[in-house]
Amino acid sequence: MLAELINPYYLQVASFVLINIILGISIYITLSTGQLSLASAGFMGIGAYTSALLTLNFDLPIIVGVLAGTLMAGLFGVIIGIPTLRLKGVYLAIVTLGFGEVIRVIFVNWESLTKGAVGLSGIPHMGREILKTLKGFGFDPQVLGLQNNQFIFMTIFLLLLFITIGIIQFFRRQNSSRVGRAFAAIKLDEQAAESMGINITYYKVLAFAQGALVAGFAGTLFAHVLAYISPADFAYHRAVEILIFAVFGGSEVIWGPVFGALFLTVMPEVLRFISEYRYMIYGLVIIIMMAVRPQGLIDVNIINWIKTKVGKRGQKHGTSNTKNL
Amino acid sequence: MRKQFKKIIQLTTLSSLLVLTACGGNEPAGDQDAQTEGGAVKADIGVVSYISGPGAAYGEAITNGLKLAQEEINSNGEVEINLVVEDSAGKQDQALTAAQKLMNSENVTAIIGPTLSTEMNVVGPEADINGVPIMGTSTTAEGIPQIGEYVFRNSLPEALAIPAAIDKAMEKYDAKKVAILYGNDDVFTKSGFDTMKAAAEEKGLEILTIETFQKGQSDYNAQLTKIKGLNPDLILASALYNEGAVIMGQARKMGIDVPFVGGNGFNSPEVINIAGDAANGLIVATPWYGEKDDQKVQDFVTKYEEEYGKKPDQFAAQAYDALYIMAEALKNAGEADRDAVRDALAEIQGFNGILGEFSFDEEGDVVMEPTVLVIEGGAFKVFE
Numbered sequence: 001m002l003a004e005l006i007n008p009y010y011l012q013v014a015s016f017v018l019i020n021i022i023l024g025i026s027i028y029i030t031l032s033t034g035q036l037s038l039a040s041a042g043f044m045g046i047g048a049y050t051s052a053l054l055t056l057n058f059d060l061p062i063i064v065g066v067l068a069g070t071l072m073a074g075l076f077g078v079i080i081g082i083p084t085l086r087l088k089g090v091y092l093a094i095v096t097l098g099f100g101e102v103i104r105v106i107f108v109n110w111e112s113l114t115k116g117a118v119g120l121s122g123i124p125h126m127g128r129e130i131l132k133t134l135k136g137f138g139f140d141p142q143v144l145g146l147q148n149n150q151f152i153f154m155t156i157f158l159l160l161l162f163i164t165i166g167i168i169q170f171f172r173r174q175n176s177s178r179v180g181r182a183f184a185a186i187k188l189d190e191q192a193a194e195s196m197g198i199n200i201t202y203y204k205v206l207a208f209a210q211g212a213l214v215a216g217f218a219g220t221l222f223a224h225v226l227a228y229i230s231p232a233d234f235a236y237h238r239a240v241e242i243l244i245f246a247v248f249g250g251s252e253v254i255w256g257p258v259f260g261a262l263f264l265t266v267m268p269e270v271l272r273f274i275s276e277y278r279y280m281i282y283g284l285v286i287i288i289m290m291a292v293r294p295q296g297l298i299d300v301n302i303i304n305w306i307k308t309k310v311g312k313r314g315q316k317h318g319t320s321n322t323k324n325l
Numbered sequence: 326m327r328k329q330f331k332k333i334i335q336l337t338t339l340s341s342l343l344v345l346t347a348c349g350g351n352e353p354a355g356d357q358d359a360q361t362e363g364g365a366v367k368a369d370i371g372v373v374s375y376i377s378g379p380g381a382a383y384g385e386a387i388t389n390g391l392k393l394a395q396e397e398i399n400s401n402g403e404v405e406i407n408l409v410v411e412d413s414a415g416k417q418d419q420a421l422t423a424a425q426k427l428m429n430s431e432n433v434t435a436i437i438g439p440t441l442s443t444e445m446n447v448v449g450p451e452a453d454i455n456g457v458p459i460m461g462t463s464t465t466a467e468g469i470p471q472i473g474e475y476v477f478r479n480s481l482p483e484a485l486a487i488p489a490a491i492d493k494a495m496e497k498y499d500a501k502k503v504a505i506l507y508g509n510d511d512v513f514t515k516s517g518f519d520t521m522k523a524a525a526e527e528k529g530l531e532i533l534t535i536e537t538f539q540k541g542q543s544d545y546n547a548q549l550t551k552i553k554g555l556n557p558d559l560i561l562a563s564a565l566y567n568e569g570a571v572i573m574g575q576a577r578k579m580g581i582d583v584p585f586v587g588g589n590g591f592n593s594p595e596v597i598n599i600a601g602d603a604a605n606g607l608i609v610a611t612p613w614y615g616e617k618d619d620q621k622v623q624d625f626v627t628k629y630e631e632e633y634g635k636k637p638d639q640f641a642a643q644a645y646d647a648l649y650i651m652a653e654a655l656k657n658a659g660e661a662d663r664d665a666v667r668d669a670l671a672e673i674q675g676f677n678g679i680l681g682e683f684s685f686d687e688e689g690d691v692v693m694e695p696t697v698l699v700i701e702g703g704a705f706k707v708f709e
Contacts, residue, residue, distance in 0.1 A: 009425035016418055108510045117515040118466070121446045128454075149455055226417055228446040230512060233417070268414075269422060276376045276412060 006146065011153035017265045018160040019221050024245035024257030025167055026214035031251045032175075033207040034187035036093045038239045039080065040215040042100035045234030047073040047216030048223035049107060049114060052123045055224075062124055066220040073216020074209050081208035085201060100239050107231035119230025126159070126224040127152030156225060163221075167214065171254055183207060215242075248289055250296020259298050365405045368661035370651060371427030372410040373420055373438035373448065380415050383440050383640050387462060389633050390644030391437065393625075394652075404652045413439050420444035421451060428457050434661040435459065435670075437647055442466035443512050449476045458654075458667040462647040463640050465589050466516040470689035475667050477689040479647045479680075481612040483517050483588055486695050488524040490586050490610035491561070493697045493708055495528065498584060500558035502531045506548060506572065507563035509537040517563035517588035525561065533557050538568065545572050546579070553581050565590040569607075570599035577603035584608055584699075592639065597703055608708055610695040612680045613639035616705070617696075622679050646678035 023040060030037040051069030054060050060068075084095050107114045114120065131141070131152055141151035174180050182203045185193040194200050223229050249260025267285070271278035289297065372391060375384035388410055395406050409431050413420035420439040427433045428451075435458040439448055442464040452459040453473030461469055461478035465486075470476050494500060503525055507518035525532055533555040536548040549572070552560065560576070562569055562585050569591045576585075577600075584606040585591075592609040615626050615636060625645060629637040637645075650673055657672070658665035676683045684692040699708040 007429050009422065009429045012422050012425045016422065105510075111509075117510050117512050118519075119443065119446070119512065121468075125450075226421065226447050227450060228417060228443070230443055231510070232443070232512070268419070272411060272423075272426070276381065278412070279377045279414065 006150045006154055008149050008153040011150075011157045013266065013269050015153070015156050015160055015225055017262050018157075018164045019218050019225065020242075020245060020261035020265045021164055021258050022167060022214060022218040022221070023242045024249065024261040025171060025254065026211045026218065027242050027246045028251055028254055028257045029171065029214065030207050030211040031246060032180075032187060033183045033204055034190075035204065035208065036089065037096045037208065037211060038093050038236070038243060039096035039099045040211065040242045041234045041236065041238035042096075042103035043073040043077060043212040043215035044219035044222065044238065045100075045103050045107060045229075045231070046076055047219030048229050048234070049120075049219075050216075051220040052120050052223045052229055053113065055124050056120065056122065062126055062129055062224055066217070066224070069220035069223075070213055070217040073219065074213035077209035077212025077216075078205060081205040081212075085204050085208075097236060097239065100234070100236060104231050104234055107234070114231070117231060119228060119232075121228045123223050123227045123229065125152075125227045126221075127156040130155050130159075160221065168254060168258065175254070179203070179206070244286065247296060248286060250298040250302075252295065252299045253303055255303060256296050256298040260296070263297075365402060366655045366659065366661060367405045367407070368434040368655050368666075369407045369409055369431060370648070371424070371431060371433035371436040371438075372408055373413050373423045373427065373436060373440075373444070374410060375415045375440035375444075376410075376412045378414045378416075380440070383463060384412070386638050386640040387438070387440060387644040389629070390462075390637065390641035391648050393629060393632060393641075394645045394648035398648065398652045404655045406648065406652060406655070409433055413441075413444055415441060415444070417444055417447040421447050424448045424451060424459075428452065428455050433457070434655070434663055435651060435666055437462060437644070437651065439464075441512075442469060442516070445469050445472075445476075449473065452476065456663055456667075458663060458670055460647055460651065460670070462643045466512065467519070474689070477670055477685060479650055479683065479691060480643050481589070481610075481680075481691055481693065481695055483520040485691065485693075486610040486612075487517065487520045487586075487588055488528075489695045490608050490697050491521075491524050491528060491530075491559075493610075494559055494584060494586050494608050495530070497708075498558060500530065502533050502555075502557045503559045503561050504533050504552040504555060504557040505535045505561045505563075506545075506552070507535075507537060508540060508565065508568060510539050511565065513590050514563045514565060514588070517590065521561045521563055521586075521588070530559075538564075538572075540565075540568070542568065543571065545575050549576050549579055549581060552576075553579055557583060559583055560585045562586070562591065563588045566593040566595045567599070570596045570604065573607065574600045574603040582606070589639075592698075594636075594638075594705070597700060597705075602703065604700045605702065607700045608697065609699075610697045611639055612693065612695055613642040614696045614698060614705070614707070615642075619679075621677075625679050642679055646680050646683065649678055650676055650683070 026040050047069035050072040051065035054068055055062055055065040080099055084092055087095055108117050131148065141148055182198045185198055186200055186203055190200055245260035245264060246257040248264060250256030268278050268282060271281055374387050375381060376388060391408060395408055399405055409427060411423035411427060413423050424436060427436055436452060437460050439445055440463050445461050445464045449459060449472035453475045456475060458475050461480060463480050464478050465480050465483050467484060469478055505521060508514035534551060536551065538545060538548060560583055562572060564572060569587060573585060587607055587609045592611050596607060597604045626637060629641060653673060653676060654666050654669035658669040671685060674684045681693055686692050697708040698705045
């Protein structure tokens with residue numbers, strides 16, 4: 001029964017959904033201070049390449065690669081964040097888009113390290129490595145009645161699910177903390193926030209670095225789930241795709257980009273039966289959305305409405321529940 | 326706090342369940358109809374193809390070629406093939422999910438595709454682990470069949486095509502010095518360049534200069550001026566046809582009249598349409614020559630033109646042959662079993678298709694004689 005339900009295809013799609021959710025969150029964080037950054041694809045690339053190169057060339061365990069890749073992206077976030085802070089709105093968007101392109105061009109031209117446009121193949125695959133390790137301890141997926149590949153995708157999915165839940169929970173908590181309040185204040189009015197004693201430089205760099213860290217993290221996961229990366233994966237198309245998650249789902253609450261990533265990743269799969277027309281529908285849905293709900297599908301009002309319909313229980317007990325989204 | 330956390334878990338599991346059910350609906354159906362019935366071997370063959378997005382023309386040619394072959398094979402009666410076509414949109418992650426769907430939900434016997442070498446780099450290892458034979462019809466980069474035992478291709482790799490073209494050109498023009506020009510931000514042209522450079526070095530050609538350009542560039546005067554000053558006997562250009570044609574146009578205007586040797590991506594009738602007379606002197610090696618004096622080839626060209634209203638290109642031809650090779654393997658295997666089909670595929674030797682005589686080597690790579698063509702007087706001709 002269990003074995004039949006676990007179809008690697010569904011799990012594969014679900015894994016991409018989860019990675020895209022993490023990417024959506026990365027852009028949500030920078031947006032929550034009112035900064036529009038299109039560098040997420042670049043940070044994703046830095047994370048992916050760092051982790052892939054470390055695990056390929058030095059035989060390091062994946063977890064070390066993932067951590068190093070994430071930190072490297074975060075470091076770049078701080079370095080890029082400090083000078084670009086002087087810019088606002090569309091100018092920031094242009095600079096960050098440029099940064100992403102610079103990163104891609106570096107990957108293309110640094111051939112001795114990155115193999116240029118051909119890309120890196122044979123990157124250790126997360127699920128296969130886990131299975132190999134477990135087999136070393138004498139574990140066999142047959143015990144659970146699962147095939148090898150079912151087990152591989154199952155572990156990837158569960159791992160990503162826990163990671164994603166952890167990240168969502170972290171940023172929900174952060175939103176109702178001092179940091180989150182400061183972000184919201186900066187988003188509403190920078191001058192007012194500064195006059196209230198908020199160190200806007202610090203908080204803006206923090207948001208930028210957090211976004212970079214999360215995007216880099218998603219990049220490392222992407223590399224170890226796909227086992228092959230090339231510079232074209234991190235071109236501006238990717239940046240726009242990530243932005244659309246937040247624009248479509250809404251960027252006011254964290255559930256917006258989460259929903260956007262979920263919906264926009266699953267839709268092309270569900271529409272597979274109309275093959276070449278499916279991306280037309282994708283475009284159409286986005287146009288309709290922009291015309292009807294420019295603020296994105298999910299905003300505070302929707303969340304509150306869902307709460308009154310579903311979550312009476314939380315309101316009776318908690319006090320903070322309505323505000324912390 | 327705990328409650329809140331519980332709620333989040335509930336929500337996430339709910340949403341992930343939603344994902345799972347949303348993707349559902351297709352019952353695995355492969356096993357029952359993948360059986361032998363009264364002689365004809367019935368099999369589902371999955372196709373992963375690039376049919377939406379900027380490179381959709383490739384996918385269209387490939388699926389057209391496959392469909393034409395399918396009709397003929399099925400009317401022959403020995404093998405009955407059912408094609409299940411999935412779109413990859415030219416993206417690795419889409420290609421991977423499409424292949425997963427074919428392997429796990431549709432239970433196909435074998436897969437043809439995906440279109441791009443980058444996609445094959447992702448899909449190949451997965452198919453190999455699952456034990457599903459997979460055959461690329463347009464993946465020409467290095468190292469594709471070496472991914473695993475179950476990975477094959479029938480597309481002429483650059484490693485065969487480019488040296489063949491260089492050899493012929495060297496013979497005819499007594500070339501000693503070459504200049505190389507390539508697009509460095511594209512997988513296809515970059516790996517073509519690697520092959521070119523290796524081939525030139527191996528044949529003892531003196532490489533005067535190596536120049537690069539980027540996708541979509543429109544002015545190549547800087548690179549060409551430098552090349553002109555060095556006075557090479559040949560120019561090796563690893564470019565896709567749209568940039569390549571512009572390069573040839575500008576080179577001829579500048580007075581560079583030495584022949585060009587191109588890779589697989591340069592090999593398209595479009596070069597003549599774009600560059601006109603300037604395209605004369607382009608030498609390419611190709612598995613496919615539509616003017617060939619062979620009944621099979623001419624039949625295919627007429628049928629294809631009738632059906633789709635245009636001349637078949639090499640992608641259509643390679644796909645057409647690929648399905649015939651697959652059918653041959655199915656017939657020899659006698660059943661739609663993945664392992665049996667793999668073994669039968671590996672044993673294919675001396676298969677006679679529209680591309681000529683074709684065999685797999687022990688790695689699943691192509692063994693065949695490419696035809697070297699040259700553009701003369703505004704048309705592709707066999708290069709003697």
